[in-house]
Amino acid sequence: MRNYLIKSVLALACLALVVVPLPVKAAADMYITVSPTTVLAGEWAGVSAVIINNSSSKMRTTIYFTAVDPCGTTMDLGYNRLALAPGQSVLVTTAYPTSANSCRGTHAVTVSSGSGKGKTAAATVGATAYLEVQ
Secondary structure, eight states: OHHHHHHHHHHHHHHHHHHSOOOOOOOEEEEEEEESSEEOTTOEEEEEEEEEEOSSSOEEEEEEEEEEOTTOOEEEEEEEEEEEOTTOEEEEEEEEEOOTTSOOEEEEEEEEEOOTTSSSOOOOEEEEEEEEEO
C-alpha cells in the first residue's frame, strides 16, 4: 500500500509539471506614429504602428491602442489579434477621434502587446507617440 501511495504522488507531480504551461518570450519590436501631430479639439488623427517579430518562432499576440489625455482620461482605440511568422512585420492602423471638449495639451497614444491570458504568453512590449490637441 505504501509503495502504491508513493508511486501515485510521484505520478501526480510529473503530471503537474507537464500540464503547467510555461510562458514563451517572443522578441518583438514596435514603432508608432501619429499623423498629423497637432489637431484642433474635435478633429481626428491617424495612428500607425509597425510590429516586428524578431524571434525564430511564430508569435501570436494581441495589440492594443490606447490614448491618455492631460486630464488623465483613457480612451481605448481598438485592438488587433496577430500571428506573425519569424522575421515578419505588419502595419496596423487606427484612428483617434478627439472630442470637441477634450483636454487641450499633449495626448499620449500608445500601442502595446501582450497575451498574458493564454498558454503561450508573449512578452509585453509597447511604444508611445504624442499628439498635441489645441
